[in-house]
């Protein structure tokens with residue numbers, strides 16, 4: 001996720017913190033500062049913040065470790081005000097698995113609440129009547145409250161929050177997966193409007209504005225992604241590849257490449273070997289512009305192209321190739337069939353392929 005800083009790794013999973021989570025922390029620090037201008041309270045505040053981080057990480061590890069049991073790896077965990085996001089590399093095949101993965105996070109917080117209440121006899125903050133207990137218990141009741149909040153709030157059916165995922169999984173047991181997702185996403189966006197209004201009207205709930213934004217954008221993005229994945233299912237790379245494109249020889253000038261860039265819609269040019277036409281590299285638009293700025297029109301394409309371009313088999317699944325492009329394996333992939341280059345795959349072309357398919361589907 002962009003705008004995030006890496007904190008470290010737990011159970012082999014990188015942990016990141018998003019800037020909006022830092023705002024949450026800052027608002028808590030401010031709260032402590034307004035409450036008392038006392039060093040001990042400030043230190044307690046610091047400990048509380050670290051523990052809060054800890055609880056959110058444990059919540060996310062709950063999701064990630066249950067996902068791992070179902071053979072789904074987690075790319076990373078990012079901490080956000082809504083409790084963090086464990087980015088699973090794929091969605092589990094069976095709705096019941098998604099249900100269990102979604103429940104695992106809040107379940108961790110419920111276990112923490114249970115341990116604090118029944119083993120360590122901690123009570124909720126409003127419940128502390130003994131003044132001595134109040135002094136000792138200020139930290140733990142707050143941890144208790146935070147965990148109860150994390151469990152309860154995340155279970156609201158605001159897809160893509162945990163409760164929304166539980167809802168999608170339950171709906172997917174009865175409905176086709178894309179319809180279940182669209183329905184859960186619409187309910188999520190409806191709730192996002194509610195969060196937004198509450199955030200605007202009640203000043204101390206201003207954080208709900210961020211949550212509304214995350215839920216709204218997240219719901220839309222995930223519903224679109226699911227629709228796309230279903231549309232690309234069982235489609236081979238060959239169907240959506242680009243077959244008419246220009247290539248460059250290593251000794252072609254950047255001026256020639258610039259003329260091709262201006263004359264057509266192609267942004268990136270494969271540089272091929274003069275002898276056997278095998279791909280040697282890729283001159284992207286940014287490589288071309290940097291090369292022109294540094295060395296002028298007469299510089300050689302071969303000297304400014306990126307060496308190495310990833311390839312994909314023409315018969316392999318398109319969805320996996322799209323995932324590779326999204327993961328940053330370059331602006332395009334070389335499509336090969338039995339060692340021969342047969343085309344190029346770009347996200348732009350995949351987008352056009354989807355539009356054509358949708359148009360055909362609509363007329364049907």
Ligand SMILES: [Zn+2]
Nearest residue numbers: 105106154162
């Ligand atoms: Zn969660």
